[in-house]
C-alpha cells in the first residue's frame with residue numbers, strides 16, 4: 001500500500017498558525033499539530049535549509065516533518081505512542097540523493113553477473129570467468145562487469161585471446177566499468193558476426209590488434225552487435241536488482257536517486273515494486289531516447305503516458321522525469337568529443353583521436369527541440385569539452401526560441417566544461433531554471449587513473465571544476481554513475497574535497513586541488529541542489545517543516561571531521577518517510 005494520507009493541508013495550516021503565535025503553549029501546539037509518531041532528538045541535525053541551520057531535534061508525523069527545534073520543544077510534543085530515538089549527539093543530514101546512478105542495472109549486475117571491479121590482473125579476470133562458466137550450461141552467456149585497465153597491473157585491455165581458453169563453449173561479455181566499452185570472447189564475436197573485414201559502425205569502434213583483427217574490445221555503438229544477443233533479465237531479476245541497490249542506499253544514508261536511461265521493462269519493475277509498497281526510495285527516471293529522431297519520438301510517446309513532474313506516482317516515490325540523450329562517449333574509452341587530441345599514459349598524444357559525437361549534432365539539436373517543445377526535461381550525457389559546448393548551445397537555442405522555464409535540462413557528467421560552457425550554464429540557470437551539471441566527483445577517484453592518462457596534463461586540472469562553479473553561482477548536483485563507480489555517496493563527498501585518484505599512477509593529484517570545494521558545498525550537491533533535478537525540491541533535499549522525513553544519521557559529523565575521513569563516513573540510521581529503513585546498531589544486534 002502507498003501511504004496517501006500524510007501531512008495534510010490542515011497540518012500545514014496549523015503550523016502557519018503556530019508561527020503566527022509564537023507564544024502558544026506547548027499543549028496548544030500538540031493539539032494543533034498532527035501528533036508526532038516519531039521524534040529524533042539529542043542530535044546535531046544539519047538541516048541543509050537555506051541558512052544551513054542546525055537543530056537538536058525534529059518531530060515527524062505520517063512521514064513528514066511537522067516541527068523542528070530544541071530537544072525540549074520537540075519532546076513536549078510527544079504522546080504516549082510517539083517513538084523517540086535518542087541520536088546520542090550524533091550528526092544527521094537529509095537523506096542523501098544521487099542525481100545519476102543506474103541502480104536498476106547495477107543491482108542486476110551485483111546479483112547475477114561476475115564482478116570484476118576489484119580484479120588486479122588480467123589473470124584474475126580470466127580466473128573469475130573460468131569459475132563463472134563452470135556453473136553454466138554450454139552456450140549460455142556469461143556476463144561480467146567492472147573491469148578497468150587502469151586498475152590492472154598490466155595496464156592494458158582484457159582481450160578475446162585472454163578469455164578464449166577459459167570459455168571455449170560459452171559466449172562471454174565483460175562490460176568495462178564506464179559502460180562505454182567491453183570485451184567479448186571469440187565465440188561471442190562470431191555470434192555477433194564481427195570479423196576482420198567488419199567496418200566500424202557509426203559512432204562506434206571495433207578495437208583491433210596490430211594485424212588488424214578485432215581484439216574483442218568493442219566501444220560505444222560497436223557493443224550493440226554483441227549486447228543485443230544477450231537474453232535480458234527477467235522481471236523478477238529486475239525487481240530483485242532494484243531492491244538490492246535500494247538496500248545498499250539505505251546502508252549508506254541515501255534515500256533518493258535519479259536512474260537515467262531506462263526502458264519500459266525497467267519502468268515496469270519500478271512500478272510493480274511501488275504497487276507492492278516495496279519502493280522505499282525517491283526514484284526519478286530518464287527514458288532512453290536513442291540517437292535518432294524516430295527513437296526520440298517513440299520515447300516521447302512513452303513519456304506522455306506518465307504523470308509529468310512535479311506530478312509523480314506514490315507521492316514522489318516514482319517520477320518520470322524526462323528523456324536521456326547521449327552527445328558523446330567516454331573519457332575512459334577516449335571516445336568523448338573533444339577539441340584537442342586525446343592523450344595516452346598522461347603525456348603521450350593519441351594523435352588524430354578527438355572522439356566523436358554519438359549522433360549527427362544537428363539530429364541531436366532536433367531531438368532537444370522535440371522534447372523541449374513538448375515541455376519534457378532533457379538530460380544529456382556530455383563528457384568532452386566540444387560535446388558540452390554543443391549541448392549547452394543547443395539548450396540555449398531551444399530556450400531562446402521557446403522560453404519555457406523550469407524544465408531543468410541538464411548536462412550529465414560535464415567533465416571538462418570550457419569557459420563558454422560555464423558562462424552559458426550560469427545564464428540558463430538564472431534565466432530559465434535550466435542548464436544544470438549533474439556531476440560525478442568519484443570519477444576522479446575510481447577511474448581517475450584511466451581518466452588522468454587520457455585527459456593528459458593540459459586538461460586534467462579542469463576536470464570537474466566544482467570551485468569555479470560555486471564561484472560563478474552555478475548549481476550542480478552530485479552522483480556516482482553507479483555501476484561506473486561504487487554507489488555510496490560518501491565517496492562523492494570525499495572526492496569533491498580531496499580529488500585523489502585510486503592508484504596514484506600519475507601521482508595522487510593529477511587533477512590538482514584548486515577545484516576542490518568544502519564539505520558544505522559537497523553536501524548540498526547531494527541534498528538541496530540534487531532535489532530539484534528529481535523535481536522533488538518541495539519534498540526532499542532539506543529537513544524543513546512540511547518536507548518528507550528522509551534522514552541520515554552518521555557516526556561522525558561530516559561538518560567537523562577532516563575531509564579525508566568523509567570517505568569512511570559510517571551511517572548509523574536511515575529514515576525514509578518517517579520509517580527506520582536501516583539501523584546499524586540493530587543490525588549489529590545491539591539496540592539503542
Ligand SMILES: [Zn+2]
Nearest residue numbers: 100102260481
Ligand atoms: Zn550514466
